[in-house]
Amino acid sequence: MKFKHKKYKVIDYIIISVRVVPVTTIIMILLKVLVATVPSFLVLGSSKFVDTAIDIFKNGQVSRIYEPLFMLMLLVGFSWISAILYSLVKIRFNLKMNEAINTAVVKKRSIIAYEHIENNDTWDLIARVGEEPSEQMIKGFDNLISIFEYIVKIASLMLIIVSQVWWVGIAILIIAIPLFMVSFKSGKLDYDAFSESEKYLRRADYLRDVISSREGVEERALFGYADAIDRRWFEQFEIARKIEYKAEKQNFIKMKIASSITALLSMIIALSLLAPVSKGQITVGMYMSLVTAGFNLVQQMSWDLSYVMQQYSKNREFLKDLTEFSALKEVNGVDLLPDISVLEVPFETLEFRNVHFCYPGTDKKILNGLSMKLEKDKQYAFVGENGAGKTTITKLLTGLYDNYEGEILINGVDIKTIPQEKLKAYFSVVYQDFAKYYISLKDNVLLGGCGQTSDKLLGDETVKKVLGSMEMSEDIEILPKGIDTPLGKILEDGVDLSGGQWQRVAIARTLVSKSPINILDEPTAALDPISESKVYSLFKKVIQKKTTILITHRLGAARIADEILLVHDGVIEERGTHEELLNKEGRYAEMFEAQRSWYNE
Known part of the structure; x- marks a missing residue:
């Protein structure tokens, strides 16, 4: 299924359920309706049983008790059997809903425009909806059919009460209306508190990972920052707890007063x-049955139905988030594998023409009329200070943002006219915060060949060759299962890699890709300057017939490039070889002199 761009209403909990599991959903609703009528029949049956028992003491004929007794046993048995049957059907319902809803949310998240990922407000929305969405949809469905069950139950009992003593039914309705209003407002208050507290809980969760994750154990021991981070975690957690506690306290007091x-x-x-x-x-039998039913009815209306109505209000608030979530801008084709058919026309040039760009929601120009032209089979290094716009160039190239002015052309074709699945086939990117996939070493490398998985060349020998070209042959030999060894510590036989090894694996992914343009966005920034230069020099030796864009703020590493482009204030301020730029004695020369001590020359 797919979430449509529409305003979601509470009835959509049932509509979506019917779309996912139609037969099971209908069975569950019918069971709820039948169960809801049982209390009314129990009132009638109990009344007849008691009245018959009293009359037997006066007039005899004990056999008359069997009929009402059998009726009561039948009703109790039906309640027991229907509860078991409902539980069994509910298992299938939950499984199917989990599969469909979670898949739909993941699908939507995979095609959301990148601008929403980098926006705090929309990311909070995405996080809220993505927090166990199937469970929320199941709760919403359960809540609606529970309301329907209570309506049937209350209406049938009220019909019996009114038929006997009309004014008692009126009195019960007078009691119920204020309770519904209190419950409804309590639900909205709960969800508003949840939405507000979620912001702080997300920060608390991150800080918890910092002080408990395996990745940071060495630095925690070295710097001893665990106590300081723990205090910050507690502060964020306490803010969230107090927000939720305040809402729950107010609701508890209201409901306690109402129930009293x-x-x-x-x-x-x-x-x-x-x-x-x-x-x-x-x-007398009717009196006892009505009193018992009345107490049960008021109990259900003061607590059970009030809780259900409270959840109804919360579920309605969730649908507001779902409506906003479904309306988030999507990028067609972004979740598809690269379409390498576009490469049947060889890559020749990449060009920026007077490109201006501001990040959404800001007025600051990151690129301010940037123009340049890159040609095939050359290595380019983009250098400049932090915030100069180097990484922004790659984001525009790969289609993460399209709200720029000017033109970006590949082979003279505007990339805005190129479908996403074809545009991504041009690029293989290794970012500074590259991913560490806890799968086998072989699969880590082969991820770079997505879109060409049927290619027979993508086998074990290819993986060993590209890892060997990154000087990892000896590393492979000491792994217990060679390239089939799981990486990380998730599996029992998993092996973790050093930071430098992970970086080489990430770069090796680009070597199996058929993409004609490789982009390395400071993936070795964690290495020292000399080690970084060696990795890039090694990469240049093995790369063949591909255009490479190297982004770095360390100018020593940039020397391996055929041409260096200095980005400053959103434009290409200087361009040339390392020697040419030094001879110009401009900004590049000044920056290099400042960094000269980092390298052994």
């Missing part, structure tokens, strides 16, 4: 029914 009032009124109703009994207007 309803308990008092229930006693008054029970006493008031004694008069009709004494006058013979209702039988």
Whole structure:
């Protein structure tokens, strides 16, 4: 299934369920309706049983008790069997809903425009909806059919009560209306508190990972920052806890007062029914059944139904988030594998023409009329200070943002006209915060060949060759299962790699890709300057017939490039070889002199 761009209403909990599991959903609704009628039949059956028992003491004929007794046993048995049957059907319902809803949310998240990922407000929305969405949809469905069950149950009981003593039914309705209003407002207050506290809980969760994750154990031991981070975690957690506690406290007080009032009124109703009994207007059996049903009904209306209505309000608030979530801008084709058919036309040039760009929601120009032209089979290094716009160039190239002015052309074709699945086939990117996949070493490398998985060249020998070209042959030999060894510590036989080894694996992914343009966005920034230069020099030796864009703020590493482009204030300020730029004695020369001590020359 797919979430449509629409305004979601509470009835959509049932509509979506019917779309996912139609037969199971209908069975569950029918079971709820049948179960809801049982209390009314129990009132009638209990009344007849008690009245018959009393009459037997007066007039004899014990056999008359069997019919009402059998009726009561039948009703109790049906309640027991239907509860078991409902539980069994619910298992299938939950499994199918989990599969469909979670898949739909993941699908939507995979095609959301990148601008929403980098926006705090929309990311909070995405995080809220993505927090166990199937469970929320299941709760919403359960809540609706529970409301329907209570309506049927209450209506049938009210019909019996009104048919016997009409004013008691009126009194119960007067009690119920204020309870519904309190419950409904309590639900909205709960969800608003949840939405607000989620911001702080997300920060607390991150800080918890910092002080508990395996990745940071060495630095925690070295710097001893665990206590300081723990205090910050506690601060964020406490803010979230107090927000939720305040809402729950207010709701508890309201419901406690309301339930106390309803308990008092229930006693008054029970006493008031004694008069009709004494006058013979209702039988003793009917009195006992009505009092019992009345107490149960008020109990359900003061607590059970009030809780259900409270959840109804919360579920309705979730649908507001779902409506906003479904309306988030999507990028067609972004979740598809690269379409390498576009490469049947060889890559020749990449060009920026007077490109201006501001990040959404800001007025600061990151690129301010940037123009340049890159050609095939050359290595380019983009250098400049942090914030100069180097990484922004790659984001525009790969289609993460399209709200720029000017033109970006590949082989003279505007990339805005190129479908995403074809555009991504041009690029293989290794970012500074590259991913560490806890799968086998072989699969880590082969991820770079997505879109060409049927290619027979992508086998074990290819993986060993590209890892060997990154000088990892000896590393492979000491792994217990060679390239089939799981990486990380998730599996029992998993092996973790050093930081430098992970970086080489990430770069090796680009070597199996057929993409004609490789982009390395400071993936070795964690290495020292000399080690970084060696990795890039090694990469240049093995790369063949591909255009490479190297982004770095370390100018020593940039020397391996055929041409260096200095980005400053959103434009290409200087361009040339390392020697040419030094001879110009401009900004590049100044920056290199400042970094000269980092390298052994």
